[in-house]
Amino acid sequence: MDPLSKRLNSMFPKVQIPLSDQKSYSTNHLLFIDDLKILAEKEETLQIITTETKRFFSIIRLEMNIEKSATNSLISINDAVLMNNNDCYKYLGIIEDKTSKPTKANWDLITKKIKKRIDMLCKTNLNGTNLMRAINEYAMSLLNYYIGLLDIEPEFFKKLSTKFRQIFNITWNSFYNLLVKKDYILTEKNLGRGLASAEYKSETMLLKLKLQFESTRKVYLRRDAILKIQSEGKTHFSTIEKFISEKYSLEGNLIEQLEDAQRSKLINEIKTRFHHKKLIVGLENELVSPKNSSMWIHKGNNSARQEGKLCFLQDGNIFF
Template sequence: ERRGLLAENQLGAVRGVQGAKEQALLNIALNKEYVNNLKATWIDVKKAYDSIDHAYLTQCIENLNLPDWILKFIKVIISKWKIDISVGPEKIMSKKIDRGILQGDSLSPLLFVLCMDPLSRKLNEKYTKVTVQTDAESIFTNHLLFIDDLKLLAKDSSTLSTMTDEAKEFSKVIGLEINKEKSATNDKCCEDTATLLEGVSVYKYLGIIEDSRGIPTRSSFEEVQSKLISRLYDAVRAVLVKNKIHLRPGCKERLYLPRTELGRGLHSVELRSEHMLLQLLDCLMKSKEISTIRAAILKVENNNKTHLALIKGFLKVNYRLVEEVTKKSLEEAQLAKLYNEIEKRKLHSKLYNARKNELVSVTVFCYIQDRNVFWGADGVCQHCGKSGKTVDHLATRCEKMLGHDYTRRHNEVVRCLHLLLLNRYKFKSSKRIRSHSVQEILDNEYAEIRVDTRIKTAVKIRNNRPEIFILDKKKNKITLIEVGITSQDSLQIVETEKLRKYDLLANELGLIYKCSVEIIPYVMTWDGIVTKYHKSHLKRLEIPMNVEAYIQSIVLKKTVEIIFFDRRRGLESGLNAEESWERASMAPFISQGGTTLEEPTNNINKESDLKEETVLVKEVEENI
């Protein structure tokens, strides 16, 4: 670009421009300036890349006065172009490319636009141009060119005819052929080269549908607004529902929140278009003083009060913004609008209440977080007969489920941590979680590990039965690990209790073993929410992220089993039970990573009835 090797008409493969968008806007600006009365020919070339003559390509490069080493490099590259055709591992054919430009790399478009540049320069030198007057100066042009998409513009038929003949002759010389069926014109003088647009006929240039007068058809805008966007949203949600990533009564706004904000990370077409228009307007405004093309585009856009010109005012009103609209302020306003919609829903808003607490972060996602499992049906818990039948109650709060469902979920977490520790301290080298059973006391030259056993001390201490006790003999250090699965309301309380529960025991152990003692809580909610301190706890326990993700998957899966089993035998009993269960059954989806009533610490040596997902098991086995 610095050497001016390309004419300004070519906006393809050029850095620092908006490419097809800028060319399309200039096209619209020119037509509006001339009240859509310009004569035009749209030229399409048959297999443009595949037809360039190599002798012509080499001549174009030599005429650029490039350094010898660059010229030599390009010539050698061209001479070595070939394609290999293989069937399985066997190569059946090798063909040298004697004509055309090999595609698939960043050099090919540059070579092609260099081949088209002589046509631009010839058209600019010989033929009358149309103009757009800006505040400072005017822009003059008689054609638009984006790679091989060429549009010729003229005020009268004779000029358009001679320009079309010039383009036709040039194409023939360099080995290109104009495709008459896919080319178009709005003047009869060129109908021997291109198809004449008559009546309701239209032509699509750079994605913009134009009629014979170069006017973008209103139907194309209405179709995008009223039909295509709606159909796109429906299609996306249908795919998500089919693959059990989203439920029909689920929170739609959550689809368009970033993953760090509890969302699915998808982009809304409407929200994204607002960003694109704002960025495009800012780009045009910043460089209007140095680019006559952008100045001309802005002038016409402002005169016609288009959506692009008014986008900042629209965003200010739509999102009630007071200050200047920027990319950051727009992102914040869009997020706020999505959250406002979520807060209007009683069930969906519960998950997002955690955002109001600065100590809480969210690390995993699954269907059940929407808390829309029972489809709004009222009822009483069949276990305790006291509380309402809600997801939160069944997941952690029911007293009658403490001794079995919650215990199995709790023990699965302990089992995973136990296997990790056994491998770390060389008690075993097995990585098979499925067959692992927990032993209460293990001892070797590296460490002593106890699970759910009473620790004898000189002074009687009430809390003397930690979840996991580790005596590291090499580091002369004791670690007490406490596991807890709870609800959002109790998260901070439970983590603090787990952290302070064994303070007296830790002091006694320090005196007995004459070593340092640390207490590390491993606490998360049933739906994957953890405190800000959880990350530091993971680091101290040296738990790999894949193991952490697997543990979270066990917690979520156990919770799903608890709730959906209860749903199936309760609300869904009847003739359509099987159908409803099939519709509601779902597996949690895990992202990167993370009691209620006090979690019991019953005997861990019970075989779990959980059938782990094979893929997750293999992943965690590789990381233990």
């Protein structure tokens, strides 16, 4: 498909995104493997690009699936399904409206996908430690695709964490009910469960992505164009550095400080709870070994339900 991409860019008019008085980014299509999205400012341009694409397909004996193709132009109704005002189209896993803007249905889609995987994992015979690892690697990893691709506000990730905790409590007969949701996120060696935090994960990924785009925007014009559009839209991605600086009161190199700042904020939030702050005070005692005290969590072979019972007993000893 690369020859087609080069041919379209060299032969036909492109959509322009001005970056400065001297330069701009331009293209007339988006291509990922065999998924092609044609962009044009005029219907005549769209028609001739489509015609050339069909001719290329016929030469290489590649068929275009009309039923799975969509268009918002009447001129292309013979080559794709015409989208009406309320119709949506799924492009590379993202649900878009007829103007190619992601819809709110994506948030429900992400939540359902992750919940389905967590539900499935919770029904297995994995022990508590391996279950948390499986959730991190198989369920939470779904966020890797969407973070940065969709403009997702921080509140969405907080709601995700709450929903996950509800699933755990139902699955394990509420033996984890005494645990605040923050306890799931603490590492196993700190008497936590080692669950990846959707909130912290998104902050880290967005910050790294933003800094990477900033450092290479002069080399890759598409990244420069993305940064410009994001900035104009005042998206969460465009303001991630300011957001993190204000949230954690950080200055200087944010990447180096972020992980420690997140951990400190988590511990400070746990300290605000009457009973659970005793856990943190105990961990800070020089006579206490958090690693040895939590050996049964990260080295033991306990089922999730058994682990819940033991946590109930352990927390009772700490709190009372």
